[in-house]
Amino acid sequence: MRLLVVEDEEAIRRQLVEFLGQQGFAVDQAADGREGLYFAQEYDYDLAIVDIGLPILNGIELIKKARAAGKQYPVLILTARGNWQDKVEGLEAGADDYLVKPFHNEELRARVNALIRRASGHASPRLEFGPIVIDTAAKTVSRNSELVELTSYEYNTLEYLAVHAGEAISKTVLTEHLYQQDFERDSNVIEVFIGRLRKKLDPDGSLQLITTMRGRGYRFNPDFQAMAKAQGN
Amino acid sequence: MRLLVVEDEEAIRRQLVEFLGQQGFAVDQAADGREGLYFAQEYDYDLAIVDIGLPILNGIELIKKARAAGKQYPVLILTARGNWQDKVEGLEAGADDYLVKPFHNEELRARVNALIRRASGHASPRLEFGPIVIDTAAKTVSRNSELVELTSYEYNTLEYLAVHAGEAISKTVLTEHLYQQDFERDSNVIEVFIGRLRKKLDPDGSLQLITTMRGRGYRFNPDFQAMAKAQGN
DNA sequence: GGCGACATGAAAGCTTCATGACATTTTGTA
DNA sequence: TACAAAATGTCATGAAGCTTTCATGTCGCC
Structure with a gap:
């Protein structure tokens, strides 16, 4: 299982990468939208986790471009607390679910598993x-x-x-x-x-x-x- | 399975068409009420998804006319957040269920499947x-x-x-x-x-x-x- | 035997949940 | 519109359950 994490905040990115790594996923990471887009278009992930507020190229655009390039893997977006407009745009752009920062690892894990499970079609693990x-x-x-x-x-x-x-x-x-x-x-x-x-x-x-x-x-x-x-x- | 999507907002229409396409449905799309009505009266769909706030001819009228023309397929209406009055009118006009924008793809899928299943008679709700x-x-x-x-x-x-x-x-x-x-x-x-x-x-x-x-x-x-x-x- | 690592029971302290009462909002009706 | 009824949300409080610590005991290994 290969995941992509695109997040500019150092601390959160590390939290994500570390935790997901512990869960047994192979994780690619990117710190800005351009780098993220490169990965997103280049590989077929099982899931991408994308912050909305990214430098250079924001998350919405990233998702749109990835979708336009034919990528179908599920996308989980991260938004700051209170910015619900972000998640609206994100879902419209083609994201599948969202998570509000800051989040508990527990919640993250539940969403990630649910998305992957759903995408792969098969049932409860x-x-x-x-x-x-x-x-x-x-x-x-x-x-x-x-x-x-x-x-x-x-x-x-x-x-x-x-x-x-x-x-x-x-x-x-x-x-x-x-x-x-x-x-x-x-x-x-x-x-x-x-x-x-x-x-x-x-x-x-x-x-x-x-x-x-x-x-x-x-x-x-x-x-x-x-x-x-x-x-x- | 053939579906009709009538929605004027570009982003949402694309989200719908793309996602439903991925789910294996054949999807016709229209961007305003008049165009939508043409499709709605012309074909027999398995389901129609209709935004309430449409230009030229609003969703309520569209549904009424389609029903008046004898169309019986299920209709799922889309309403903006908070406009509960819309959904009441929509349901009265003959819609079968509603979804508040923005929505999760999962939610959409659940409703669509439920409506189609229900309409096809088998499978108990x-x-x-x-x-x-x-x-x-x-x-x-x-x-x-x-x-x-x-x-x-x-x-x-x-x-x-x-x-x-x-x-x-x-x-x-x-x-x-x-x-x-x-x-x-x-x-x-x-x-x-x-x-x-x-x-x-x-x-x-x-x-x-x-x-x-x-x-x-x-x-x-x-x-x-x-x-x-x-x-x- | 002695040391450090692990095991375990009991209890304090904290967090989460349940619930009744009330405030507010929504809905129905005249 | 105004009013009444119903539904939804908020708050305070108490209870329950969980986590953590602590004290003490056991075990493995040199």
């Missing part, structure tokens, strides 16, 4: 690992077909681990994913969430769902069901 | 969830076959949740759906409407119709009846 099923649209998790109630931080932690199943995820990375900027370091929140997840998803510890990798973080075990079987359950 | 039945054509809701009186905002909120049953819908998204344009987001209207819906549809709270997903929004529970049963009711 589920992550299945044996008895554990994660429905990323409903943001719910079930075990043996029974819903398991998770809080939003618990869910986000789990989803991130599951998306990167098999990899060791450091606590720093998890923290950065869960919280916007830098966050109090000497806290054991992550341990606490991991503990709660284990308790809710695997109360008797038979599944070995999340492995602790001392010094390196945690790992969502993609073959835990096989292991569980091997161990007699 | 009803959403059924056990004892709760939502008739999207009549915009009514019943519980255990008894009509439940909902106000229009209550209905819209419910319909959106029900159409996306099973998904977590954030309050931001709900707000954007209910109110076309900018709306102060430091209000708790959504909570209030959810509360009123719950009270009307499930006074004793036994159905668990709408689940609160703290921090993530609300979820219309697609299997609430199963749950209710499991709980002894």
